[in-house]
Structure formats: structure tokens, C-alpha cells
Amino acid sequence: MSSEENTSRPEASASCTGSSDETSSEHWIELKGSKDFSRLLYTNPVCLLTTVNEISSPRQNVMVVSWLTATNNQGKFMMSINKNRHSAQILTLKESNVEFVLCVPVAGMETLVKNVGSVSGKWGKSKFWKDDPIAQDDDSKSDQNKASNKKKRRRFQNGIEGLHTVEIGSSMQEPKSESELFAVKGTVAHLKCCTYRIVDGKDGSAIDEDHHLILCEVKAAFVQSQYWNEEKKRFQPKCKDVSPYLTFFGSQAFGYVVSEHDS
Numbered sequence: 638m639s640s641e642e643n644t645s646r647p648e649a650s651a652s653c654t655g656s657s658d659e660t661s662s663e664h665w666i667e668l669k670g671s672k673d674f675s676r677l678l679y680t681n682p683v684c685l686l687t688t689v690n691e692i693s694s695p696r697q698n699v700m701v702v703s704w705l706t707a708t709n710n711q712g713k714f715m716m717s718i719n720k721n722r723h724s725a726q727i728l729t730l731k732e733s734n735v736e737f738v739l740c741v742p743v744a745g746m747e748t749l750v751k752n753v754g755s756v757s758g759k760w761g762k763s764k765f766w767k768d769d770p771i772a773q774d775d776d777s778k779s780d781q782n783k784a785s786n787k788k789k790r791r792r793f794q795n796g797i798e799g800l801h802t803v804e805i806g807s808s809m810q811e812p813k814s815e816s817e818l819f820a821v822k823g824t825v826a827h828l829k830c831c832t833y834r835i836v837d838g839k840d841g842s843a844i845d846e847d848h849h850l851i852l853c854e855v856k857a858a859f860v861q862s863q864y865w866n867e868e869k870k871r872f873q874p875k876c877k878d879v880s881p882y883l884t885f886f887g888s889q890a891f892g893y894v895v896s897e898h899d900s
Contacts, residue, residue, distance in 0.1 A: 663808045664862040671712035675853035677741070677826050677872045678707045678714050680894050683883040685821045687802075688727045696815045697802060699764055701754040702723040702739075703885040712855040713833075715844075717848045723757050728779040728832060729877060735832045736856075738805060740754035743880040747891055750883065752797045765796045786863065792818055805829055806859035825864050825882060826872065829857040 669673060669857035687701045700723070718725045728735050742750055756764060801822040804810045812819040820827040836850035844850050863879045864872060873895040876883055881893035 642769060642859055643897065653804060655687075664861050665859050666807070666808060666865055666867075668858040668865075671855070672710050673870060674712040674858045675707045675710045675714070676870055677828060677860065678705065680872065681706055681884060682728040682741045682826075682872075683750060683751070683885050683891065684741055685820055685824060686724060687738045687740065687821060688724055689736075689816060690727050691816075692730070697765060697819065698724055699753055699800070699821060705739075708852075713853070713857070715850060715852050717844055717850055719848055721847075728851060729835050729837075729849060730778055731832075732835060733833045735830075737830055737832075738818050738820050739826075739828040739830060740821040740877070741841055741882050742821070742824050743882045744893055745880060746799075747883070748822055749797065749799050751889060751893075753800065756797070759812065764804060765800050780789065781898050799823070808861075826860040827858065828855045830855050 644770045651869055668677075672742060681703070682703065683701065683703045685699050687697070687699045690696050690698060695900050701719065702716055704718070705714055707714045718728065724737075728737065753764060802812055802819040805818060805820050805827045807820070808822070818829060830853050832851055834852040836844075836852065860872065863875050864882065866873060873894060876896055879896065881895045884892040884894055886892050
């Protein structure tokens with residue numbers, strides 16, 4: 638672990654009051670050292686995984702991932718992703734060094750997380766919310782009996798409500814361009830990562846024929862101060878009035894990582 642101390646990136650005064658979406662109580666810490674990076678993943682949080690696609694439109698994409706775990710305490714981890722996922726195609730464009738960001742959502746974001754997981758970026762529509770409504774064409778208005786994915790496309794014609802991009806390590810600042818790596822607004826930890834190996838089964842070592850096992854490494858990490866116990870090096874809410882972050886039970890049911898004061 639680096640001897641450097643974790644450094645703060647204030648956006649407002651730090652506090653342990655109010656909900657996590659109140660900018661007055663948000664204060665970001667840039668973690669220093671791979672051991673601290675790994676601790677953000679020890680609890681297997683639900684993550685929103687964001688990518689920037691350099692090949693096709695829309696360039697920005699996000700998916701939900703919960704099958705991931707730290708593999709050491711030096712910032713390395715692995716995740717399992719279905720090969721049919723649009724993000725899986727982006728993450729495996731190269732054998733290594735594909736960059737992405739993991740963002741940890743909190744209680745109150747469950748519907749947003751489910752909506753992100755219900756639509757695919759391969760449909761050619763951005764998942765991110767647009768304030769200016771997009772008029773539907775006549776075909777989509779009359780297309781009431783098409784397949785379920787068609788219905789989802791209509792439902793999210795203007796993107797997923799509440800889904801907005803922010804700079805990594807920020808709560809409100811928008812990315813400077815669509816080519817920049819980004820995080821999801823409302824999330825409380827951001828991990829900038831890259832792939833270093835794709836286990837695809839050619840050597841008989843895959844999980845199964847339907848999933849990629851992707852080996853990755855955290856390169857930088859930011860966390861809101863209300864979720865980081867500096868003394869114990871724990872990723873946890875520091876007091877009762879801070880929203881717990883999400884873990885996953887399966888079948889669209891979420892669990893919550895709470896403050897030790899609530900346990």
C-alpha cells in the first residue's frame with residue numbers, strides 16, 4: 638500500500654447528516670493505495686458499470702453488474718458477464734486495457750438500477766435521461782403488441798429518468814465530453830478500472846459457454862467521506878442517517894450494507 642494518505646476532494650462541507658443525494662453533505666475522498674481500492678469491493682456491492690464505446694453510437698453506456706469479487710488486496714478483481722450483454726462486447730474488444738468505471742448505488746436507487754438492467758444499449762438508444770422529450774414516430778405509437786423489448790424501447794424513449802452522468806469523483810459536475818470516462822449521478826463510490834485478461838474458454842478455463850470471466854484491476858478510486866471509515870479502512874455508512882448502499886439477493890431483490898451503529 639502506498640504511504641500516501643487518502644486525499645479529500647471537497648464539493649461542499651463534509652457532514653454525516655442528510656441523505657446521500659444532498660450536495661451540502663457530500664465530500665469526496667480520493668483513495669491512495671491498492672489495498673484501499675480492494676476494500677471497496679469486499680462487500681460485493683451492486684455496481685453500475687459505465688463504458689465509453691469508441692466504435693458505435695450511443696458512445697456512453699451503463700449496465701448492472703453484481704457478480705464480481707476482489708481476488709487480492711492489491712486492487713485486482715474478477716467479474717462474470719453474460720456474453721450477450723452489449724457492455725460485454727465493449728469490454729472484450731481488446732484482450733486487455735479496456736477502461737470502465739464501477740459506481741456503487743444506494744437505497745432509493747433500486748428502481749433506477751432495475752431500469753438500467755432492463756434495457757440494452759445495443760438498441761441504439763441512449764439510456765441516459767434527456768430533459769427535452771423526443772417525439773415518437775407513428776410506428777412506435779401504434780406498435781402496442783410488439784415484443785417486450787419494443788415496449789421497453791418506447792418506455793425509455795427519452796432515456797431512464799434519473800439516470801445522469803457525472804465526472805468520476807464528483808456528485809454534480811458533468812463530463813467534459815462523451816469520450817471521457819464517467820460515473821453515474823447519485824452513486825457514492827467510483828472505481829476507475831481496466832481489464833487485463835479475458836477468460837473465454839479457449840483453454841478450457843471458462844465458467845461456462847455463456848459467460849466471460851473478466852479479470853480487472855482498479856486504477857483509481859473515489860468515495861464519499863460519509864461512506865469511508867479511515868481508521869478501520871472500511872467502506873460503510875458512518876452513521877444511521879446515511880443511506881445504505883446496495884447488495885443483491887437475486888430475483889430483483891436487494892440487500893443493504895448499513896452503518897455498524899444499525900447492526
